[in-house]
Amino acid sequence: MLTIKNLQAKVAEKQILNGIDLQVNAGEVHAIMGPNGSGKSTLASVLSGREEYEVTGGEVNFLGKDLLEFSPEVRAREGIFMAFQYPVEIPGVSTINFMKTALNQIRAHRGQQALDAVSFLSLMKEKMKLVEIDQSLLNRSLNQGFSGGEKKRNEIFQMAMLEPKLAILDETDSGLDIDALRIVANGVNKLRNKNNATIVVTHYQRLLDYIVPDFVHVLYKGRIVKSGTKELALELEAKGYDWIKNEVAAV
Amino acid sequence: MSKDNQVLAEITSKEYEHGWTVNLETDSAPKGLSEEIVRFISAKKNEPEWLLEWRLKAYRQWVKMEEPKWANVSYPANNYQDIIYYSAPVQKVKPNSLNEVDPELIKTFEKLGISLGEQKRLTGIAVDAVIDSISVATTFKDKLSELGVIFCSFSEAVREHPELIKKYLGSVVPMNDNYFAALNSAVFSDGSFCYIPKGVRCPMELSTYFRISAANTGQFDRTLIVAEEGSYVSYLEGCTAPMRDENQLHAAVVELYTMKDAEIKYSTVQNWYPGDKNGKGGIYNFVTKRGLCAGDHSKISWTQVETGSAITWKYPSCILKGDYSKGEFYSVAVTNNYQKADTGTKMIHIGKNTSSRIVSKGISAGKSQNSYRGQVQIMKRASNARNFSQCDSLLMGDQCGAHTFPYIDVENNTARIEHEATTSKIGEDQIFYCLQRGIGEEAAVALIVNGYAKEVLSQLPMEFAVEAQKLLALTLEGSVG
Numbered sequence: 165m166l167t168i169k170n171l172q173a174k175v176a177e178k179q180i181l182n183g184i185d186l187q188v189n190a191g192e193v194h195a196i197m198g199p200n201g202s203g204k205s206t207l208a209s210v211l212s213g214r215e216e217y218e219v220t221g222g223e224v225n226f227l228g229k230d231l232l233e234f235s236p237e238v239r240a241r242e243g244i245f246m247a248f249q250y251p252v253e254i255p256g257v258s259t260i261n262f263m264k265t266a267l268n269q270i271r272a273h274r275g276q277q278a279l280d281a282v283s284f285l286s287l288m289k290e291k292m293k294l295v296e297i298d299q300s301l302l303n304r305s306l307n308q309g310f311s312g313g314e315k316k317r318n319e320i321f322q323m324a325m326l327e328p329k330l331a332i333l334d335e336t337d338s339g340l341d342i343d344a345l346r347i348v349a350n351g352v353n354k355l356r357n358k359n360n361a362t363i364v365v366t367h368y369q370r371l372l373d374y375i376v377p378d379f380v381h382v383l384y385k386g387r388i389v390k391s392g393t394k395e396l397a398l399e400l401e402a403k404g405y406d407w408i409k410n411e412v413a414a415v
Numbered sequence: 416m417s418k419d420n421q422v423l424a425e426i427t428s429k430e431y432e433h434g435w436t437v438n439l440e441t442d443s444a445p446k447g448l449s450e451e452i453v454r455f456i457s458a459k460k461n462e463p464e465w466l467l468e469w470r471l472k473a474y475r476q477w478v479k480m481e482e483p484k485w486a487n488v489s490y491p492a493n494n495y496q497d498i499i500y501y502s503a504p505v506q507k508v509k510p511n512s513l514n515e516v517d518p519e520l521i522k523t524f525e526k527l528g529i530s531l532g533e534q535k536r537l538t539g540i541a542v543d544a545v546i547d548s549i550s551v552a553t554t555f556k557d558k559l560s561e562l563g564v565i566f567c568s569f570s571e572a573v574r575e576h577p578e579l580i581k582k583y584l585g586s587v588v589p590m591n592d593n594y595f596a597a598l599n600s601a602v603f604s605d606g607s608f609c610y611i612p613k614g615v616r617c618p619m620e621l622s623t624y625f626r627i628s629a630a631n632t633g634q635f636d637r638t639l640i641v642a643e644e645g646s647y648v649s650y651l652e653g654c655t656a657p658m659r660d661e662n663q664l665h666a667a668v669v670e671l672y673t674m675k676d677a678e679i680k681y682s683t684v685q686n687w688y689p690g691d692k693n694g695k696g697g698i699y700n701f702v703t704k705r706g707l708c709a710g711d712h713s714k715i716s717w718t719q720v721e722t723g724s725a726i727t728w729k730y731p732s733c734i735l736k737g738d739y740s741k742g743e744f745y746s747v748a749v750t751n752n753y754q755k756a757d758t759g760t761k762m763i764h765i766g767k768n769t770s771s772r773i774v775s776k777g778i779s780a781g782k783s784q785n786s787y788r789g790q791v792q793i794m795k796r797a798s799n800a801r802n803f804s805q806c807d808s809l810l811m812g813d814q815c816g817a818h819t820f821p822y823i824d825v826e827n828n829t830a831r832i833e834h835e836a837t838t839s840k841i842g843e844d845q846i847f848y849c850l851q852r853g854i855g856e857e858a859a860v861a862l863i864v865n866g867y868a869k870e871v872l873s874q875l876p877m878e879f880a881v882e883a884q885k886l887l888a889l890t891l892e893g894s895v896g
Contacts, residue, residue, distance in 0.1 A: 261862075
C-alpha cells in the first residue's frame, strides 16, 4: 500500500529525515518509535503534506500513485488520515458539520454523490457507537473546550467516519489517562481490517499494549535504525533509547 | 508569500459580482450642491412646501458643519460640488402596476436575483426597489394594505401619508445630527417608508433593495419605519453598485420608531462595490442608522453583514427610552484588499431596566483596516440597565488591521456592563486540519469564517442567512492565511 524509499526532508532549513525506507501492506499495523527529535512527527507531517516540510529526496508511493505530487487535501481524499497530536479548535463549527463537509468533498473526489441527511445521520450514529462518543460532544464547536481525552476520541471518531485506507496516529497517546487510552485504542482496533493499514507514531510502549503492532521500527536521527516485531517495543521499554543510541554510535 | 497566503490572496481577490452597468435613460440634476439644487430636487418630486423648507433648513445647517474626521478611515476629501445629487431613471409614464415598469429596470433587478414579479410568491418577501434616487417598484402593496401595513416609497408616503411623515421625519435622527445626516436631509431622494399599525404582526419580510446605477451620482436614501403598539416587523435591506473607477458617495439615513411592546428587526446585507484590488473606486458608505425604543417593553434589533464599500462609516444605534426596552446589535464586517470599515453601535440607556446586547465580529483580510467603535451609555435615570458586549476580530494574513474602540459611560451605579473582546488569526493549523480531512482550501476558509460569524448569521432571516454565508465566502475568496 505504502512504499517509502530513501525519504529525506527538512523543515526551516534543518534536515530532519535522512533517508527513510518503509513498506506498509494492507492489513498491517506499524509502530514508529524513537526518542524525542528523531523525526517521528516529521515523518507523519511529510506523509500528510504539511507545507512547512520540504521533501529533499526520495519517493513515496501510495496505492500505485506518487503521493508527494498530491496536495494535502487530495492525499486525504485518496485515503490518508492523520490523527493529530494536537487537534485544532474551530469555533462555531460543530464536528458534525465538519464531518459532513469533509465526507462530501471526499465523496465528490471519488465521483460519488453527496450523502443525504438521513444516510449521513445513520452513518454517524453507527460510528459514534463504535468509538463510544457522545452526540452532545459532536454538536459542540470542534475541539473547543474538549478535554485531552475528548479530543483524541473525536479524532478516532473522524477516522471512523472517513474510513481511510492508511491511518497515521501521531502521538495519539500523549496526554491520555489509561481509561481514555483504552477507549481510543479500542476504537482503532475495531476499525482495523485486512484492507486498511495503520501507522502508530509513539514515544512510549504503553499504547502498543492496546494497539498491537505487526512491526516496530525505531527512528533515530532521521533514519530507521532498527526494525522488528512487537517484542522490540518491549525491549526498548526495558533498555531505554540509550541502548539504540549506543548501538548506532558503535556502527 | 507562503502557499496559504497565496490562496488567501486569491480568495480575497475575487472579482465583484454585481459590477455590471446598464444604460438606463436618466433624468439628472446638474453637478454640485446649492439651495437651487435642493429646490430642484424638491420640485422634481412635487413636494409640499413644508418639506422643501425642512430640506433647506437642513442644507443651511450642513453648510456650517464640518466633515467628521474622528473615524479610523482616511480618504481623499470629498468634493461635494462634483457630485450629482439627483438622478432618476426616466419612466415614460408613471407606472401604476409592475407591468408598466420599464423592462430594462425589471431586468436590472432580475440580474440581481430580485424578482419584482408578484406571481413569484415563493419568497414571501415584499420588495421596494430603489435605483439611483428613485423607488421603481414596490411589491405586495395591496396584500399588506389589507392589514393596514403601509409599505411604499418615501416619495409616495410624502404624497399619501403626509401626516405620518411630518410627525416622524427627523424624530429619531435630527436633521443636524451629523454632517452626513444633514446632507441627506437636504438632498434625500427616495427610500422606503413602512408603517405597522397597532397589534399587527407583519406577515412577510419587508425589504428594500438599493442600487446605484448612474455614474458620478451620490445616493441619498432615507428609510423610516414606524411600529405602533404591540406590532412586529422584520425588515431587510440589500445593496449593490456597478464597478466604477471613481468613488461614489452613499449617505443614507434610517430611522426606526417603536412604541410600547413593539419590535423591529432590521437586517442589512451590505454589498456595495468595494473598489478593485488596488483600492481604486468603490462606494463611500456614510450612513446614519438609529432606532428609538419609545415605548416600554419595545425592542429594536439590528443585524448587519457588511462586505462591501471602499469605506464604511456606520453605527446603527438604539435609544432605549422606554422602560424595559431592549436593543440588540449583531454585526459581521468583512474587509478585504484596501477596504476600510469603521462600524459599531451606540446603545443609549435612558429608561429603567433597559438591556442591550452587542455582538460584533470583524474579519480583516488583504490590506484592509477594520474597526469596531461602540458606545454604551447609561443615563442617570436608567436603573438596573444591563449591557453585554462582545467584540471579536479575525485576521487573515499579516497585512491587515483590526481595531476596537469601546466607549462606556455610566451615570447610574446599578448598571451591569460586560465587555468581552478577542482577536484571533485564521491559523495555518486550522486550515491544515481541514485540508487533512479532505476539505479544500476555499471550503476550509468558508467553514472557519462562517463558524466564526455564526452567532450573527443565525440572527438573519433564513433565506438571507444562506445568502450572507455565500457572500462571506465570496468576499474572502482568495485570502487564506
